[in-house]
Amino acid sequence: MTDFQSWAQHTQQRMEQVLNSLLPASDIAPDRLHEAMRYAVLGGGKRVRALLAHAAGELCGANPAKVDIAAAAVELIHAYSLVHDDMPCMDDDDLRRGKPSCHKQYDDATALLVGDALQTLAFQSLATPGLCTNPTRQLDMVNLLAIASGSRGMAGGQAIDLASVGKALDQTELEYMHIHKTGALIRAAALLGAHCADDLDQDQLQAIDHYAQAIGLAFQVVDDILDAEADSETLGKTAGKDAESNKPTYVTILGIDQAKRLAQELLDDALAPLAAYGDAAQQLKQVAYFITQRSF
Numbered sequence: 001m002t003d004f005q006s007w008a009q010h011t012q013q014r015m016e017q018v019l020n021s022l023l024p025a026s027d028i029a030p031d032r033l034h035e036a037m038r039y040a041v042l043g044g045g046k047r048v049r050a051l052l053a054h055a056a057g058e059l060c061g062a063n064p065a066k067v068d069i070a071a072a073a074v075e076l077i078h079a080y081s082l083v084h085d086d087m088p089c090m091d092d093d094d095l096r097r098g099k100p101s102c103h104k105q106y107d108d109a110t111a112l113l114v115g116d117a118l119q120t121l122a123f124q125s126l127a128t129p130g131l132c133t134n135p136t137r138q139l140d141m142v143n144l145l146a147i148a149s150g151s152r153g154m155a156g157g158q159a160i161d162l163a164s165v166g167k168a169l170d171q172t173e174l175e176y177m178h179i180h181k182t183g184a185l186i187r188a189a190a191l192l193g194a195h196c197a198d199d200l201d202q203d204q205l206q207a208i209d210h211y212a213q214a215i216g217l218a219f220q221v222v223d224d225i226l227d228a229e230a231d232s233e234t235l236g237k238t239a240g241k242d243a244e245s246n247k248p249t250y251v252t253i254l255g256i257d258q259a260k261r262l263a264q265e266l267l268d269d270a271l272a273p274l275a276a277y278g279d280a281a282q283q284l285k286q287v288a289y290f291i292t293q294r295s296f
């Protein structure tokens, strides 16, 4: 196992414990809602956003125990978005993280409430007293996550995505949608990790922001490539989800080779501002490779 793999595994396990302790126990009323919230969050997911928060926190010298809380808030928002995204009124997916999606395991009304409750739990976590020595900074963090997940961020991106089905988007329009739908939360994860440091260096913050915006887009380009490759493997059996719903992707717009070149360019762009930080940025660099070279 490489140093990065053991760091990532350790961080993923650590996040599982943090999320476990933030989520209400399933024997506390309303039991079914709490059980469904735990079902949606625990025991799955790559925790990419948490890894980003921790890697950014490490570059800025943040206390990992504080980063845990910020990273958990982002993972809770992410889990809520997946629960809602899977519902019949959105993407209508039966499976998530290798098991029945939340509305399939429970029911639509419960899944709706799971998303609502996870979202408020995220903000409750960010409001943990003492998360920042500087209370203004802590308010900045709340604001940052609210903007990233709301109508000017992830929820807005989802609205644009829903409105784009069947339309011929160009690359600029596709990029605009992804910057909001998935990029905003990925960017927030890295920025929140950095905000946990006692002294926030503006140059470091700018470097992390540049990195996170590029890697957020790369994440989506790679996701489209992986989907297209999975679709072509199953060609003749079942059509892929994107093909079925006629959704524009980087592969449908650019073709597979050009999409791969774009992923590489975005990786290079993400890594460029980290060069000045040497070993302190090691985990951020490795997370970027993990995101762009993943095969799942």
Ligand code: GRG
Pocket: 044, 045, 046, 047, 048, 078, 080, 081, 082, 084, 085, 090, 097, 154, 155, 158, 181, 182, 220, 223
């Ligand atoms: C419903 C408000 C609302 C928003 C939904 C992010 C999102 C917006 C929907 C996700 C749809 C989707 C599957 C997009 C593809 C890229 C993506 C975000 C995949 C899931 O993220 P991963 O791969 O998931 O980080 P894990 O399970 O590893 O956490």
